[in-house]
Amino acid sequence: MAFSFNFDIPLSAGEANDKENTIDQIKDVDLKCLESRSTSSKIKETIEHKVSIDPLSQMENFVPETISIGSLPPLLYLNESVFEETSLDREDTEEILAKTSAQHSDLISGVYEGGLKIWECTYDLLNYIDDEGVTFKGKRVLDLGCGAGLLGILALKNGATRVDFQDYNSTVIEQLTLPNVFLNCDEEDNNSPPPSKRKAFCTSPTIPDHCGFFSGDWGSFLPFMKNKTPEPKYDIIFTSETIYNTDYYASLHCVFSDLLDESGIVYLATKSHYFGVGGGLHLFEKFVDQENLFKIKNLKEINQGLKRHVVSLTFKK
Ligand SMILES: C[S@@+](CC[C@H](N)C(=O)[O-])C[C@H]1O[C@@H](n2cnc3c(N)ncnc32)[C@H](O)[C@@H]1O
Known part of the structure; x- marks a missing residue:
């Protein structure tokens, strides 16, 4: 049974106008108020998921798949349909x-914010990284709204010193992101050794030392991270298919502005418009322009099916 794409339901003209108008409400949000917003009971609390054991050793019937894009190293992930069947x-x-x-x-x-499947803009961003030869050696990376975590996993495999994975849902982090990171934790794992052998590979200090796993709302994620010593700053923030809901733009923008290093870059992949939900690139660009902190650059446009984009955000000087 496949999950349906609720985003593909077209908006009525009235709904579209409503969504255009929400941008005026968003701009009134005080971005400095994240601390107080995070204490609101409506915001899902952030939890850090500590890595103690190889999660694959606890899973009985996992089926790894491999994605190979150009010259990128193969990326392993749990097969989605088997995941659904055994859910x-x-x-x-x-x-x-x-x-x-x-x-x-x-x-x-x-x-549930969609993290259990791999969305097509993740593939767009992987293709862009391959085409442009984006490098990760020595970089600190945040995969924001990571879902399966393929972007962060790629950075980890290609020499990033630190990769943090964040998703709204703890189930996604525990049942999908973490197992996927462990599937990829050693080159020799690519042949999928049985769980007993895998355990030896994965209890190496690599993952706990180089990765962090977080679940919760962006509104609580930011104060959670700012409480850490030292406060993390990222050279690269990846975020794919995360601007579908205009209600989240303020907290998303706050994460960018407070956690991105001053010379860092956000790579954001998105559809032009999310039918049935209402967000999209145009509204997000408008929001970012109003905040006047970042410049947005169009890096790639994909015109098959629903129009999609890869864009970057960097601080205005
Ligand atoms: C449509 S999924 C995309 C998953 C993945 N990036 C991909 O491209 O396959 C959107 C992701 O954004 C994250 N997300 C959306 N709204 C969020 C919020 N308010 N706080 C935290 N995370 C959020 C969820 O974790 C979810 O996995």
Whole structure:
């Protein structure tokens, strides 16, 4: 059973106008107020997921898939359809597996934000990285709204010193991101050794030393990270298919502005418009322009099916 694309439902003219108008409400949000927003009971708290054991050693029937793009190293990930079929057997304190399955939905706003499948803009960004030879050696990277985590995993494999993975849902981090990182944790793992052998590879200090795993809302993620000593700063922030909901623009922008190094870069991949949800590149650009902190550059446009984009954000000098 495949999850449906709720984003593909076209908006009525009235709904489209409503969404255009929401931008005026967003601009009134005080970006300095994140601390107080984070204490609101409506915001999902951020949790840091500590890595103690190889999560694959606890999984019985996992089926790895491999994606190979150009000269990029092969990336392994858990097969989505097997994941869905076995979803009801998995640990899921948030109950998102049961809810998405029952509602046949890719997204339940504020409950499940879509991290259990790999969205097509992730592939666009991987293709862009390959085409342009983006390098990661010595870089600190944040995969924001990571889902399966392929962008962060690529950075890790290509020499990033630090990669933090963040997703709204703890189930996504525990059941998908973490296992995917472990699937890729050693080149020799690419042949998928059995769990007993894998354990030896993956208990090496590599992952706990170089990666962090976080779940929760961006509004609580930012104060959580700012409380760390030293406060993290990233050279690269990846974020794919995360600007579909205008309600989240203020907290997303705050994460960029407070956690990106002053010479860092955000790579953002997105559809032009998210039908049925209302966000998209035009509204996000408008929001960023109003905040007047970042310049946005169009890096790539993909015109097959729904129009898609890869853009960068860097601080204005
Ligand atoms: C459509 S999924 C995209 C997943 C992945 N980046 C991809 O391209 O396959 C959107 C992701 O954004 C994150 N997200 C959306 N809204 C969020 C919010 N308000 N706070 C934290 N994370 C959020 C979720 O973690 C979710 O995985």
